[in-house]
Amino acid sequence: MSSPNILLWTVLPYIAIAAFVLGLVWRFKYDKFNWTTRSSQIYEGKLLRIAGPLFHLGLFAVIGGHIVGLLVPQTFTDKLGLSHQAYHLGAVTMGGGAGVATLLGISLLIYRRRTSAMVFAATTRNDKTMYIFLVATLLAGSSATLSSAGVLGEEHNYRETVGPWARSILTFSPHGEYMMASPLAFRIHAVAAMSLFIIWPFTRLVHSLSAPVGYLFRPSIVYRSRDNQSTSGSREARPGWEKVKY
Amino acid sequence: MKVMAQMGMVMNLDKCIGCHTCSVTCKQAWTNRTGLEYAWFNNVETRPGQGYPRRYEDQEKAKGGWIRNSRGRLKLKGGSKARRLLSIFSNPKMLNIKDYYEPWTYEYDNLITAPLGQQTPVARPKSLLTGKPMKIEWSANWDDDLGGGPANIEKDPILQKLAEDVTTKVKLAFEQTFMFYLPRICEHCLNPACVAACPSGAMYKREEDGIVLVDQQQCRGWRMCVSACPYKKIYFNHKTGKAEKCTLCYPRLELGLPTVCSETCVGRLRYLGLFLYDADKVAEAAATEDERDLYQAQLDLLLDPNDEEVLKAARASGIPEDWLIAAQNSPVYKLAKVYKIALPLHPEYRTMPMVWYVPPLSPIVDVLTETGHDGEEAGNLFGAINALRIPLAYLAELFSAGDIEVVENTLRKLSAMRSYMRDINLGREPRPEIPEAVGMDQESIYEMYRLLAIAKYEDRYVIPAAHAEQAKDLENMGCSLDGVDLGANSSGPFGQSSGNPVPVTIENFHIMKDRQTQ
Numbered sequence: 001m002s003s004p005n006i007l008l009w010t011v012l013p014y015i016a017i018a019a020f021v022l023g024l025v026w027r028f029k030y031d032k033f034n035w036t037t038r039s040s041q042i043y044e045g046k047l048l049r050i051a052g053p054l055f056h057l058g059l060f061a062v063i064g065g066h067i068v069g070l071l072v073p074q075t076f077t078d079k080l081g082l083s084h085q086a087y088h089l090g091a092v093t094m095g096g097g098a099g100v101a102t103l104l105g106i107s108l109l110i111y112r113r114r115t116s117a118m119v120f121a122a123t124t125r126n127d128k129t130m131y132i133f134l135v136a137t138l139l140a141g142s143s144a145t146l147s148s149a150g151v152l153g154e155e156h157n158y159r160e161t162v163g164p165w166a167r168s169i170l171t172f173s174p175h176g177e178y179m180m181a182s183p184l185a186f187r188i189h190a191v192a193a194m195s196l197f198i199i200w201p202f203t204r205l206v207h208s209l210s211a212p213v214g215y216l217f218r219p220s221i222v223y224r225s226r227d228n229q230s231t232s233g234s235r236e237a238r239p240g241w242e243k244v245k246y
Numbered sequence: 247m248k249v250m251a252q253m254g255m256v257m258n259l260d261k262c263i264g265c266h267t268c269s270v271t272c273k274q275a276w277t278n279r280t281g282l283e284y285a286w287f288n289n290v291e292t293r294p295g296q297g298y299p300r301r302y303e304d305q306e307k308a309k310g311g312w313i314r315n316s317r318g319r320l321k322l323k324g325g326s327k328a329r330r331l332l333s334i335f336s337n338p339k340m341l342n343i344k345d346y347y348e349p350w351t352y353e354y355d356n357l358i359t360a361p362l363g364q365q366t367p368v369a370r371p372k373s374l375l376t377g378k379p380m381k382i383e384w385s386a387n388w389d390d391d392l393g394g395g396p397a398n399i400e401k402d403p404i405l406q407k408l409a410e411d412v413t414t415k416v417k418l419a420f421e422q423t424f425m426f427y428l429p430r431i432c433e434h435c436l437n438p439a440c441v442a443a444c445p446s447g448a449m450y451k452r453e454e455d456g457i458v459l460v461d462q463q464q465c466r467g468w469r470m471c472v473s474a475c476p477y478k479k480i481y482f483n484h485k486t487g488k489a490e491k492c493t494l495c496y497p498r499l500e501l502g503l504p505t506v507c508s509e510t511c512v513g514r515l516r517y518l519g520l521f522l523y524d525a526d527k528v529a530e531a532a533a534t535e536d537e538r539d540l541y542q543a544q545l546d547l548l549l550d551p552n553d554e555e556v557l558k559a560a561r562a563s564g565i566p567e568d569w570l571i572a573a574q575n576s577p578v579y580k581l582a583k584v585y586k587i588a589l590p591l592h593p594e595y596r597t598m599p600m601v602w603y604v605p606p607l608s609p610i611v612d613v614l615t616e617t618g619h620d621g622e623e624a625g626n627l628f629g630a631i632n633a634l635r636i637p638l639a640y641l642a643e644l645f646s647a648g649d650i651e652v653v654e655n656t657l658r659k660l661s662a663m664r665s666y667m668r669d670i671n672l673g674r675e676p677r678p679e680i681p682e683a684v685g686m687d688q689e690s691i692y693e694m695y696r697l698l699a700i701a702k703y704e705d706r707y708v709i710p711a712a713h714a715e716q717a718k719d720l721e722n723m724g725c726s727l728d729g730v731d732l733g734a735n736s737s738g739p740f741g742q743s744s745g746n747p748v749p750v751t752i753e754n755f756h757i758m759k760d761r762q763t764q
Contacts, residue, residue, distance in 0.1 A: 033488075042341065043338060117373075122484065222449065224453065
């Protein structure tokens with residue numbers, strides 16, 4: 001395996017994982033204040049009403065598909081008696097649908113961001129960078145799906161290449177060569193996704209990690225004691241907060 | 247019985263002249279920042295009028311507050327928890343900035359840098375959101391003093407409701423320009439809908455004083471609180487992406503100082519003090535079947551601070567002695583529960599609001615005087631209150647879920663007080679039958695008069711400072727307050743007026759610096 005390939009398929013994944021995990025820990029510790037969706041709904045609601053759920057729900061389906069596709073070995077589904085044809089038909093139709101929803105959603109969201117003057121003015125450079133990585137990942141992923149289905153180029157069973165590679169990374173026994181056997185679209189998608197994970201903790205994407213599931217299980221009214229926090233003016237300076245001068 | 251303390255406010259609307267000093271000083275203290283240009287933690291709206299944000303009382307649109315479901319249980323009007331989580335990607339009830347107004351500044355720079363020319367340079371309005379020139383079409387007080395005329399005023403949700411129910415006579419009377427001011431802050435409800443709607447659990451009610459706050463570190467910007475609050479008093483900071491709201495100036499209250507809006511109120515119409523209430527019964531009271539019984543249910547939650555049982559239970563739940571004394575001297579308790587002249591704003595939202603209002607009587611007195619009657623003679627006044635049922639219906643929609651009797655009783659007490667005190671002031675024999683006619687005795691009506699008309703600083707604001715055990719925490723506030731009594735008789739280091747500037751801890755994250763107004 002040539003050194004660029006080692007770098008891409010053996011080193012980069014771990015850099016991505018480390019950056020993602022450590023970045024999130026750092027962000028959570030030092031910058032909770034900016035850990036938010038930075039919602040722009042107050043500026044514009046009509047387009048968001050369609051685009052927001054379309055993108056997010058589509059993305060959830062895409063993520064679900066990735067978890068199944070990457071983590072469940074082919075031998076497992078073989079044992080269940082699921083044929084390759086049936087598996088791929090399911091994966092392509094469901095994954096394709098989710099992909100279309102996600103792409104449509106993000107197209108609308110970007111259109112909204114560009115055309116609504118208020119939303120555009122509130123878009124930071126950080127946001128724009130993040131959009132490039134996110135859209136690149138989504139586009140590469142969609143074309144990979146199409147190629148695996150044989151619509152674009154040769155049909156390809158990613159469960160013999162990408163899947164094992166991903167599992168080899170996660171089990172700390174990296175086999176970069178698995179990935180090298182996959183078509184270009186998959187490799188571009190993987191690199192784009194790893195880059196996205198690297199910048200993830202430093203963008204607004206962090207809000208994805210605070211999905212408020214606990215809301216369903218807590219009492220309606222929350223009480224907190226002043227005792228548990230230090231009182232006004234006296235509390236310890238929180239990391240990332242400027243000292244108040246008076 | 248779980249006794250909890252709640253800091254509450256009463257506003258005497260008779261005294262409000264609509265000067266907006268409270269709004270301006272509040273803005274200067276708390277929301278003079280990018281991202282909150284449009285936020286008015288305190289606003290003063292003219293009623294009848296649309297209010298701020300526009301038509302916030304129309305709960306069919308933004309679905310604020312609670313409802314009682316068919317099984318007799320409380321439910322957020324905006325839907326179940328699961329439904330809220332599903333609509334997290336785009337809150338369908340979320341308000342748009344246009345429901346408030348698009349904040350702007352002026353191109354002042356042009357006034358001094360414009361090249362010499364034929365025309366005088368002008369400062370055009372520029373949007374603070376887009377940076378582009380804009381047309382100013384609405385703001386926080388566009389319909390101030392009935393501005394905009396009937397076209398604007400008719401959109402008042404309460405007027406619209408009354409127009410459905412009552413005869414046209416109502417409408418005509420309103421066209422004779424009946425008007426009063428309604429200053430509004432966060433209600434710091436006993437049963438806050440915003441807290442219940444917050445998916446992150448960032449919003450909470452402080453155990454010690456019941457102040458409802460947003461934890462800025464924990465808020466994730468899901469913006470459910472904005473629509474869930476029926477009073478629309480949670481503002482979305484569009485720069486930080488987090489919710490912010492009136493804090494009841496807790497850094498000041500903890501020192502025993504009144505809120506900025508109270509301190510600077512020109513009409514001295516605000517009262518601050520403690521309520522003791524039974525926290526175990528809140529949900530039950532808020533789920534009272536008939537909307538019109540909600541006011542009474544809310545009153546029943548408030549416990550008598552002189553009752554031995556209550557005091558015992560209060561001590562058991564850790565309320566300190568000085569707080570109990572403050573609760574006994576609380577002006578808000580007296581106005582709301584003892585004299586029953588202060589009413590909650592929109593009890594039908596079932597949030598158990600803790601900012602109470604003494605409804606205005608003045609328009610009635612003025613009308614009587616104009617028509618050649620003695621406006622303050624008891625008989626005339628009592629008669630007039632009944633005759634002028636129209637404003638009563640409006641007031642009742644605001645303060646008692648439409649129960650006119652509640653508002654009427656309040657106004658009768660206020661007019662009785664005027665008549666009774668007039669006899670005393672004119673050196674005539676006081677007439678005990680006047681207080682008796684409204685179910686009061688001479689002593690209590692005199693005390694009520696002292697509280698409403700004399701309204702000394704130390705009587706209006708009975709604010710126990712933060713826990714003595716925590717006094718050390720106050721050390722780095724600039725001076726040690728150990729042993730300084732800032733309580734009832736505030737002749738402490740700050741004097742009767744504010745005196746020295748009080749350090750207020752508004753923490754600035756460094757990013758705010760880069761986001762200063764363009």
